Amino acid sequence: MSRIHNNASTTQPIQPSEAFSADSICLARGRSTSDGDPLVGPIAQSTTFCRSGVGTNPEHQYSRVSNPSVAALEELLGNLEDALPAACFGTGLAAESALFLALLKSGDHVVCARGVYGGTTRLLQQLLNELGIETTFVDATNTDEIRAAVQSNTKLLFIETPANPTLGITDIAACSTIAKEAAALLAVDNTFLTPILQRPLDHGADISVYSTTKFIDGHSVALGGALVTNDQTILDRIRFIRKCTGAIQSPFNAWLTLNGLKTLPLRIRAQSTTATTIANWLAENQDIQSVFHPALAQGQAKAIADRQHIGLHGAVVSFEIKGDYQAACRFVEALNLCTLVEHVGSVETLITHPASMTHADVPRDQRQAVGISDTLLRLSVGLETTDEIIADIQQALQAANAHTAEASAEPTAESCREVANV
């Protein structure tokens, strides 16, 4: 249960309220009890805000620094983790960039999980290293490996759990202990589970990281990122970096995200329930090489998932089909209901081929080292019926197999669609 500090899109707070569940918090913003107020809060689509005289200090002055619509989203995202108001950004990667700039300087060292979003790897490996910030990538499902990678100049541990896209589980509390011993900070990319299914700060993380572009918006209409912390010094530093670099989210995207958030609890629970059924179905299918979903975890990984996750294990399922790169391409092209995109977290079922899409910038040997084979596919389960999604996968597997049986020559290049790496 959290407290709602509910800001309207004006600078006046709405009624202070009782403690509410996450479900109610997501619906709270924009609610007003005043006569004639709109049920849905308006967008503060203004770059700047007026002053009554010289020397006044209104809460919002210029939208690169703060904006009422963005502030409303920040309040709500903070409430979902019983934290300070979030800092919202134009994209998830803008949030990560601000995090790194806020906490690191030349000569510092980062320990980062190998199983993170490919863009995070690219940022650390191809940009931050040029600024003199070195990163060691580790198998974060192995706590000993994380501990061994820590150096005297390590300032940050960065993990994503479940991992992207192989869905390995990392023990947040164990990482927090390692970080504290090293006087470093722990940041957790919680994009896949959202605060509805996992609250990293509860397990000792210092910062929760979000691409709100994914499940939090949920409708594929608004880019955004957010950083959530309970440490005022860290938050102030992050906001300073955001002001310097101009990476704040637009008011319109914050407003769209607030509307998407209203159904986040319902969406992510329904999508996760379907994902669990599909993961179990895939695990029984003879055309499937392997399946990855936290609901299938065993032993210690299962114990950690059960402790960290709130009831369900997320809507992303990864699996490898039997065959080669071309077989994976034929499979995704034969799908009718599931759509091939570089994205997760929407209401529609989406599929990604990480080797050629999200992780194309990660060198092949590194991809293989974290289990991203040429036939790995990442399914982001939507709100269609379970039976219809399974039927679509089934018929695409059959189509891919039929083609394999017929093909006598090497598959041609055009059997594999060129996809851009973002």
Ligand SMILES: Cc1ncc(COP(=O)(O)O)c(C=O)c1O
């Ligand atoms: C887990 C994760 N974190 C961060 C990002 C980056 O977010 P954005 O695309 O909003 O910059 C993504 C994007 O796919 C992601 O999947």
